[in-house]
């Protein structure tokens with residue numbers, strides 16, 4: 001099963017792997033034609049009703065694969081308004097091949113005749129809201145031609161009505177839920193069969209239609225590895241206000257000052273609006289001195305301890321994400337503070353460095369993302385393996401065991417969701433990144449992405465945030481290595497995060 005959001009991400013990842021969408025469209029169209037052929041005989045009339053997006057594009061391709069059928073392509077709208085370059089190219093290929101086409105600008109112009117098969121390629125996953133004209137009238141016409149009969153009467157013998165074959169999803173149906181996109185009772189195509197691509201969609205199972213899942217050649221690596229598609233959920237909403245792109249509190253420092261400063265500055269560069277640092281007073285000025293962009297809160301003393309719990313809990317209360325661990329050291333009092341903080345906390349946190357070791361023993365309602373390297377993973381009681389697939393399975397199982405999102409750093413990072421259901425690997429990055437501080441940058445980046453909550457984007461999912469952060473951290477590291485070779489340092493990554501995240 002795949003959601004439409006994930007499908008769009010996988011599609012973008014496939015393109016980055018050298019399998020562009022036009023190539024996928026060729027496979028999709030071929031798969032649709034195969035179903036049309038199975039439901040008809042040579043010479044039968046086939047009406048393809050096409051929208052101006054890529055769903056329509058799939059059917060333009062299908063028409064080329066149906067030379068021995070009596071095919072007519074009906075385009076809803078003007079050819080010059082076809083919305084994507086690849087659909088337009090396939091439209092032009094149809095015209096050049098002299099395949100019969102009709103342009104339907106007004107619903108009154110729609111005449112599908114009495115076809116044996118109707119292909120519904122008006123709208124796929126790009127639909128939003130109630131079907132607009134002429135798609136609405138066309139949906140009613142298609143339903144009347146098919147007798148609105150669902151799958152029962154449309155098996156091999158086709159009965160009196162036409163067989164209605166929907167491309168990807170029946171037009172006007174939400175592929176994630178199976179509900180009409182226009183709300184209860186709104187018009188949507190009632191298909192006999194749905195040819196959907198790559199993987200099953202949750203909403204299609206709820207329809208009274210036969211569903212065919214066609215392999216369109218998306219490589220497994222497009223799902224296994226992070227890619228540019230994993231960043232689609234993190235675009236900044238142009239209408240967002242200060243704070244809506246997240247507020248992050250970094251709790252760290254004491255024996256070290258650089259680590260919390262790196263995490264905090266990375267969080268800012270990865271898009272958080274406000275970043276605060278809670279650290280021992282002894283290092284507060286030094287951390288502030290690294291950056292005027294940070295709000296630094298000094299806590300009495302030179303190491304974090306349980307005395308600071310009320311103040312830290314107070315500071316954490318208004319935050320979207322707390323990043324805890326960078327530069328704290330592993331003094332027993334400090335670890336006790338972390339233990340007690342996590343036990344009481346019910347928000348979202350990223351746990352890194354020395355703080356990781358207390359996670360397995362803490363019972364918490366907090367939503368944690370743990371970012372260990374292999375050694376820290378073992379310190380938490382997790383296992384690792386040399387083989388990437390085996391390692392991914394082990395990380396997935398351990399995430400489910402502790403009930404928290406895991407991002408295990410390595411040559412291939414492994415990211416697993418808190419229920420162990422989802423796992424992803426990240427291949428960006430380079431050996432230069434073994435330099436100190438890159439892990440602190442990563443923790444801050446995870447924090448910033450997990451803190452996003454702009455109105456049109458919604459709250460991000462910690463697993464997605466961790467996967468995207470691993471990907472961009474590696475990209476920033478690769479850009480830094482291009483400039484500085486193995487001499488790169490962690491601050492080089494921070495400055496390259498915005499390009500990695502937003503300018504791909």
Ligand SMILES: NC(=O)C1=CN([C@@H]2O[C@H](COP(=O)(O)OP(=O)(O)OC[C@H]3O[C@@H](n4cnc5c(N)ncnc54)[C@H](O)[C@@H]3O)[C@@H](O)[C@H]2O)[C@@H](O)CC1
Nearest residue numbers: 011025053054055123124125126127128129130131132168
């Ligand atoms: N990996 C993928 O995601 C692949 C997707 N493909 C196809 O691409 C489709 C998605 O294509 P697009 O994103 O271009 O979107 P669609 O083709 O589904 O729809 C976009 C068009 O619909 C119009 N529209 C939106 N809501 C409407 C409404 N309520 N009434 C009337 N018109 C409306 C838009 O103005 C736009 O012209 C998939 O469903 C699938 O068929 C395939 O080509 C192959 C691979």
Ligand SMILES: [K+]
Nearest residue numbers: 120123169171
């Ligand atoms: K469709």
